[in-house]
Amino acid sequence: MGDFRPVANGLRTDHPVPGLPFINDERLPLDNPDAIERTGRDRGEGLWGRTDPLPGDGWVAFTTEPKNRAYAWAVHYHPEHGRTVVLVTDASWSGLHHDWVYSHTGFLYRHGGYWWDGTAWHRPGVVFDGAYERYDARPVRDALTITAADLLVHPADPGKAAVATIAGFTAHKTALPNWRDHLALWAEHHRRLPDARPLDECVVDLKAPELEPGLLVDRAGLAKIANIPEDDLPDPKYEDHKMPEPQAHGAGGPLWSQPVARDWAEQHHRAQGPGALLSATTSFGTPQPQGLVADHNRLTKVIQGDGKQTEEAAKTLAWWPAVSLTVGPNSLIPMSALRTTLIEAVLSHLATGVQKGRTGIWLGTLRRDVVEIFDWYVQRKPDHTANLLSEICLDAHTRLNVDPETVGKIIRRSLHLDSKLGEKTIDALLDMALPPSAKPSES
Template identity: 60%
Template sequence: MAANRLRTGHPVPGLPFTDDERLPLDHPDASGRTGRDQGEGLRGRTDPLPGGGWVPDHGRTVVLITDGSGGGLHHDRLYGHTGVLYRHGGYRCDGTTWHRPGMVFDGAYERYAVRPVQDAHTVTAADLLVHPAGPGRAQAAAVAGFNGHQTALPDWRAHLALWAGHRRRAADPRPLEECAVDLKAPEPEPSRLVDRAGPAKIANMPEEELPHPRYAHRDLPEPQARGAGGPLRSPSAARDRATSRPAHTGLPTGRPAHRNPYARSVLRVRGRRTFALQTDARRPRPMPTPARPR
């Protein structure tokens, strides 16, 4: 993500704010057409939610993203089924509960199992602006010519005050107490994060046997931060990855027990289909009869 937009309901910490007055956010098709075919790499699309609708019950996040990150965000939103708000590299909130990055795959429901974060607290805009603050020199940037920032803004609270002042002038603003900004929990605390050696130690395997960070990065939890030596990850997320691969770890599997009768029936049907496909693949195929010359 490159920047927040002024009409977002859940600002991402550290990012600047950009003007979005031209975006018809209440009309998804019109919003999808914004910028379409107006320059190289400019595209527009309408992505409705899986259950229909456009704005989730818990508000909307409006951000400016780079072209390279659009595919991953689109996939997570349509198929993740675990959150509408993302922070700290894959930690996600469904509106009421925060969950860890998806690492344990539920084969019956074909989605990642949700793992609630212990002692999680949602930091709201009201929490950060409990003491009066002014926008100071903060201002909303124009998208044209916007280059983004490599590091978090040091005076971001002033930018948040600018955003809050803009929301007060909106027609029907969501209360600041309902505008989620960040996750506060022991798991993603910077002092607890581990480097690449951490997941290897948790999984009881040599570090060189971990997935390649460049070519198989999806087989590792999404990093919660980046240090001088590379990505840093939450030990809890790394442990989820380890328990979902008992063949390497010797740990009990973390896959769901599928106590739901529907889930068990799905697994039985899938097992029968797999057996049938494997059996059919082992059968010798008859040689095709050559066509007779006319």
């Protein structure tokens, strides 16, 4: 979930966000998404609105609030699970729109992006699955859904709460301390609505062992889980967007659940790990991709072979020719074109098997020449390995209807047969770089 946390609940929402005030939304035509859109769209400078259908007859609608243009209303309607009405900052509603419409991450978000799709709770989208172009959906273990009915079992006094109005509203910096009283007042209004949703179907929150405060980890703990120095984490001042949204904040800063930290570590190593795995040390003592080091060493020998250059001079003379072979947009070997050719070679092999009616591992292993090109490419562009494998799996899925796990098995078996990288390196590389859906299913 992006940085579009709600700042208030609409009074007619079915699923209140804990800690947030309730605002009178009676002017909002909640049963008419087009009318919600027209509330703000083209009504004046700084006003906007939008609505989109969802699969299964649901819809989403957004509008800038005309009486308080710093904020926008966001409405999600689900034919089975009712409606969610929240207020967000006007600058951030497009992010919520993207997640509701395109991200396949449910429609209720709690605890820094934990999401509910009407059936189960999942962890925040952290590990991207390029084979399906979406984040991998990872269920929360032993998750317990907390409803409004659950919370209102405990004593609450609606007389100590109030419904806010949108004009002049300013978002609170902290959660309301007596929020259960506000929930009780909401419940009184909710019961009077036509076809009011039962309170035991109004989802408010989740509880799970991994979200217990004492088990959350800070930056140091996340770095330990990722097995990297804390200084190697993204800089909180300039690269905070590269970290997952925290589940809470403590005196020392953001806190994450351990499963979210492990997901981040997996995604980090998927992107950064191949470069470290397939690196070597140049004759100058610096780390570079294995292939570049091999090219440099080979050219050094060629230059020194005429006997006119010292070893040190040959090293220096060989460096830029070695770099120019594969580095940069004008490299002597067109790496982008080679990558495309490699992808098409794999897909051509799979297509041949599909045309013959074969499935699964019976699609057969890749030709040795294709494996050789794969070796050569990833040794020189190791940081591109994850994207390369994701595109192969995506195209195999969309063009040939071959599932990613089958593609992953074929690539692994082919590399084991003909790759010069070595079995341990192959397994380490594929374990890191294959998209989640292309890895072996857990038993």
